[in-house]
Amino acid sequence: MLLTLVLLPILPALATAAFGWRPSVAWLAVADAACLLAGGIWLAVGVVDGDTAYFGGHVLRADALSAFMVLVIATVALLASWSAVGYIRTEIADGHTTAGAARLFGLLVPAFIASMVLAILAANLGIMWVAIEATTIATTFLVGHHRNRPSLEASWKYVIIGSVGIVLAFLGTVLLSYATQHTGPGAHSTLDWDAMRGVARHLDPAVIRVAAVLLLLGYGTKIGLAPMHTWLPDAHSQAPAPVSALMSGVLLSVAFYALLRIKVIVDLALGPTFLRNLLVVAALLSLVVAASLLIAQRDYKRLLAYSSIEHMGLMALAAAIGTPLAIAALLLHILAHALGKTVAFLCSGEILLAEGTTRIAGVHGLLARRPLVGGSFGLALLALLGFPPFGLFASELAIARAGFSANMGWVTAAAFSLLLVVVAAVLVHARSMLLGEADTPSVSPTSARGAGVPLVAGLVALAVIGITIWPIERLIGAAAHVVAQ
């Protein structure tokens, strides 16, 4: 079962390898993502009561937290690959992409999704690291998809900063294993998460402190926490829209998941204060960076990228608070942000294809000229800013409540004041893009037929989990229990 989930996403890559990129293969990827979602739901039903599923001894393992993350990956993959069908077809038709680049796209996206699922289901923190590092390699060429100078610059920064960050995480992982080796007579080194949690209270605090800093730096780079965020706006703005959606919704979330697994071990060894202080600093710094760079932002894809940094900062705050309520809110926030950011990036792709620019000043009157894309973009932005009825409203409210009830009122207040700056900045930019007179007639009247379906589906899902978190409430509760016992 678990092995199927890891292997399932590779199927479209095999099809692409055999037939090249073509619409039927792209639709296979959509169907495949739907199967992954179904598998994720099945897994979730099995582990929602606190059970843990294993495969091959302790090679793969899944608890409620893993099942929840599989659902996040599958949902984003479904929306992104659905939208990619039309996106790549339009790009080829417009001459922006060659058949070779489309083929590479069809090979690398499934490889990316498969290694993300492996990172979630790996029982061993070393394997988890290998899988997350592998995504760096898969996504580099996806960032450089357009093969022009800016995208080359973005992929260079991405791979150098990402690789350095992730090898620091490897050093931290090695030190964790070193610490488990010296917990007492007869102890041997392990990176198995269950085994580590078992001996966590006996780990040497000094070693774990060094390891925790390295792991936070390493996975923090992948998450895009300031000050290691510098690759993120470039990579997200240069990648094709479906890839931006996958990176923002899946890659950042999975890196955060890795940090949560680490946090369990570190908190057991050191108590919650050490990591909490580091996370609070990273959270506030990320929010400051995002807020200050959103104010004068000129590019709408970069705007979405800085919004990702903002949300990662907020999640770091929730992780710092660390109570069961805060962790549940954090998980809901991961899902809601993934959905909202996916819809926003997919809309940005439609806007770019239609308008031919990513400059905010180059787009006017979107709502009047393209009601579907413009409306979805506007709603997705409102959702990302935390307006009801969408899921982020519920999760941000819960993070604030958790912060005030955990005696972290000042930090929480500071964070939410920075959010107000973000709201104001994004609303100003959104107004100039969506409203106002259209000074140029639209280039092509409508985008590809059916392009709106994944956008609307994503927004509906986001509203459903905002109004009633019924379908996933128990799962989130069980998953939060894994992190915050």
Place this chain on the structure above:
Amino acid sequence: MYSQLLGLAGGVALVAAVLALWRRSLLAIVRILAVQGLAIAAVALLLGVHHHEVAELIVAAGVLVLKVGVIPMVLSRVVRDAPNQRDTQPSINTATALVAAAVLTVIAFGATRRLVDLAPSPESELIPVGFAIVLVAFFGLVARRNALTQLVGFLLLENGIALVALVATARVSLVVELGAALDLLLAVLVLQVLTSRMRSKFGALDLDRLTELSD
């Protein structure tokens, strides 16, 4: 004898990291990287022979192939393909580089004292050396603005981590090691493709020309 040889190999690896800080010739820097890889393979070999561990011997062979053979070969091809760019302008002079390396080494030894105290042995004495290599390589990585020196800086850093991984975990999971090596190899190949694309688009490996993306 065993601990002296271990210390020697660790010392060679650290000196290589410092040398790479201020050498100008790209080909020489690639050669330094290969020497450092050799030192790390020697550490793995010593560990394997001393503990009679077959797994360590396999790791030693893997390190030899990857870090002394394949990666330096790929990199020297990149250098040879750029005939008029075989030298780089170091943005730091030799004296500054050496002082920085000395300071970073002291910091590394100070920060990892507790790690050695946890299990004093000839092997764990090399943990601070590995950390020093990581810090020195990181300094070189941020101080130089050439695509190839950045790439070598990353690989030197990775070598430092490989050294720590070798001496810190006596029984490494071979699967993890293998996965890490595969990732490293793929990363180098990706970077090689990027450098060749960079040369065809920008005509140089000078990263100061990467200025189109900013806020």
